[in-house]
Amino acid sequence: xxxxxxxxxxxxxxxxxxxxxxxxxxxxxxxxxxxxxxxxxxxxxxxxxxxxxxxxxxxxxxxxxxxxxxxxxxxxxxxxxxxxxxxxxxxxxxxxxxxxxxxxxxxxxxxxxxxxxxxxxxxxxxxxxxxxxxxxxxxxxxxxxxxxxxxxxxxxxxxxxxxxxxxxxxxxxxxxxxxxxxxxxxxxxxxxxxxxxxxxxxxxxxxxxxxxxxxxxxxxxxxxxxxxxxxxxxxxxxxxxxxxxxxxxxxxxxxxxxxxxxxxxxxxxxxxxxxxxxxxxxxxxxxxxxxxxxxxxxxxxxxxxx
Amino acid sequence: xxxxxxxxxxxxxxxxxxxxxxxxxxxxxxxxxxxxxxxxxxxxxxxxxxxxxxxxxxxxxxxxxxxxxxxxxxxxxxxxxxxxxxxxxxxxxxxxxxxxxxxxxxxxxxxxxxxxxxxxxxxxxxxxxxxxxxxxxxxxxxxxxxxxxxxxxxxxxxxxxxxxxxxxxxxxxxxxxxxxxxxxxxxxxxxxxxxxxxxxxxxxxxxxxxxxxxxxxxxxxxxxxxxxxxxxxxxxxxxxxxxxxxxxxxxxxxxxxxxxxxxxxxxxxxxxxxxxxxxxxxxxxxxxxxxxxxxxxxxxxxxxxxxxxx
Numbered sequence: 001x002x003x004x005x006x007x008x009x010x011x012x013x014x015x016x017x018x019x020x021x022x023x024x025x026x027x028x029x030x031x032x033x034x035x036x037x038x039x040x041x042x043x044x045x046x047x048x049x050x051x052x053x054x055x056x057x058x059x060x061x062x063x064x065x066x067x068x069x070x071x072x073x074x075x076x077x078x079x080x081x082x083x084x085x086x087x088x089x090x091x092x093x094x095x096x097x098x099x100x101x102x103x104x105x106x107x108x109x110x111x112x113x114x115x116x117x118x119x120x121x122x123x124x125x126x127x128x129x130x131x132x133x134x135x136x137x138x139x140x141x142x143x144x145x146x147x148x149x150x151x152x153x154x155x156x157x158x159x160x161x162x163x164x165x166x167x168x169x170x171x172x173x174x175x176x177x178x179x180x181x182x183x184x185x186x187x188x189x190x191x192x193x194x195x196x197x198x199x200x201x202x203x204x205x206x207x208x209x210x211x212x213x214x215x216x217x218x219x220x221x222x223x224x225x226x227x228x229x230x231x232x233x234x235x236x237x238x239x240x241x242x243x244x245x246x247x248x249x250x251x252x253x254x255x256x257x258x259x260x261x262x263x264x265x266x267x268x269x270x271x272x273x274x275x276x277x278x279x280x281x282x283x284x285x286x287x288x289x290x291x292x293x294x295x296x297x298x299x300x301x302x303x304x305x306x
Numbered sequence: 307x308x309x310x311x312x313x314x315x316x317x318x319x320x321x322x323x324x325x326x327x328x329x330x331x332x333x334x335x336x337x338x339x340x341x342x343x344x345x346x347x348x349x350x351x352x353x354x355x356x357x358x359x360x361x362x363x364x365x366x367x368x369x370x371x372x373x374x375x376x377x378x379x380x381x382x383x384x385x386x387x388x389x390x391x392x393x394x395x396x397x398x399x400x401x402x403x404x405x406x407x408x409x410x411x412x413x414x415x416x417x418x419x420x421x422x423x424x425x426x427x428x429x430x431x432x433x434x435x436x437x438x439x440x441x442x443x444x445x446x447x448x449x450x451x452x453x454x455x456x457x458x459x460x461x462x463x464x465x466x467x468x469x470x471x472x473x474x475x476x477x478x479x480x481x482x483x484x485x486x487x488x489x490x491x492x493x494x495x496x497x498x499x500x501x502x503x504x505x506x507x508x509x510x511x512x513x514x515x516x517x518x519x520x521x522x523x524x525x526x527x528x529x530x531x532x533x534x535x536x537x538x539x540x541x542x543x544x545x546x547x548x549x550x551x552x553x554x555x556x557x558x559x560x561x562x563x564x565x566x567x568x569x570x571x572x573x574x575x576x577x578x579x580x581x582x583x584x585x586x587x588x589x590x591x592x593x594x595x596x597x598x599x600x601x602x603x604x605x606x607x608x609x610x611x612x613x614x615x616x
Binding site: 030041060062118140149173178206207258285 | 354357430438445462493548556579580
């Protein structure tokens, strides 16, 4: 495929499409491949949305319905607990609305705390001089090589000793302090000119005022990218809730989705409701992504350093 | 924070020692990093060391354990599930990593050019990356596993009998492979795109004037200059393979599916820890996993640097 791709690699990276080679065999082939790939990437989403509009019988049917023949929003009303539902009753009346709210609370507290703590520490590491600065920073970076699975059991024991099982603390407190966030903010802080900080000090700003009034506004884009990255991580987090929560009223969205599955509940899987809840659960992130793509991609591809 | 408003027209250097301002100046860095380091110390750094101790213990309950030395590590050599999970993870990794690099570099290469609709393509290819892994697992469980999957209609066109792929052991790994590629190609594509944008256009121009064709400039300019970026993507995919949990959990469950064909490292660590409650053995498994990941990462870095110096 790369041969095709390179058929006109010599064209500028930006700039107008030159009309002379607008249509050629290579052009058609490239676009055909791109379109097929587009279809592959989009289809699962399409299937999820179209199934969310079908009653259960229309999903469990052969030949399959690519387009819903009797579309309705009943699934949305049912999963939100707005019309009577066996599935919701089975879970003690806990509906998607409740879990959506739970996920929002956890993700918002986490994101705000994470960005604030990381910015403070990142500022100190980037711009303030103190004993042990490099040693602390490097040892923090070194811990990033260790995969999260190593901390699973120790964290579980700590939470059990603190009597934090079946509360939100295990999902909120550890997530406030992540090395990646400090690393990310430090990188951003190093781009702030020293003269700016000097000037603020001369004008009488103390250390915190310098950080809060002068530096923080400058690194706002970095904070935004980190906030999106952090929010998405907590919104989608699954293993923590799976380990620490077993009261339905505390469930987060991913856990709610998982327990709808027959393997967990032992009841037939309400796949129509699962598709519906899945779509609702990814919608906030999709919307943020579509409107703030630049920050999103910056945060995520830098998140790759993790 | 009354100090903040202390009027001072002079620089910090001129503040007399022992004033409140001076002490705050000295203490500020430590005050700034301590909220982070206190939390990180307890829930991030300490658990890494604590896990070593845990792995030398046999746990009766959350509160009582007994020292058993290296027995948990010795068990790694006889545990069939560990061997299956390790070989499954390695086999999938050998397939995933090159395919991931080839696909993402190809997409990045095309979409780095002024092609009509490239913003739409980039956005669409990146969409799976922002989707929750649990939802990804749910979608692929249905699309590749259900009798009622639209895939059945496609199979019918080719007259292939279809009853879902996930109930046959030989199809479980390809299903996981497809799911991983679908979810992560867009992500690696963005990394590759960032790399491609740092290659000066003049290089391609010069190559073209020297009579190089597209393929030649790809092999002689793009690939060498992208070596580190490609290695970075490959290392990330390798690490990811050893850490996969959510998608696999939704797709094949902690049993690993039929014939344990989809049993992966992430699944057995979770299973030992929270289904069998073998905290000690689970920590030994997690450390074995960490060592494998770190060794593989260093090998890849070493290979890249060596290739670069030749």
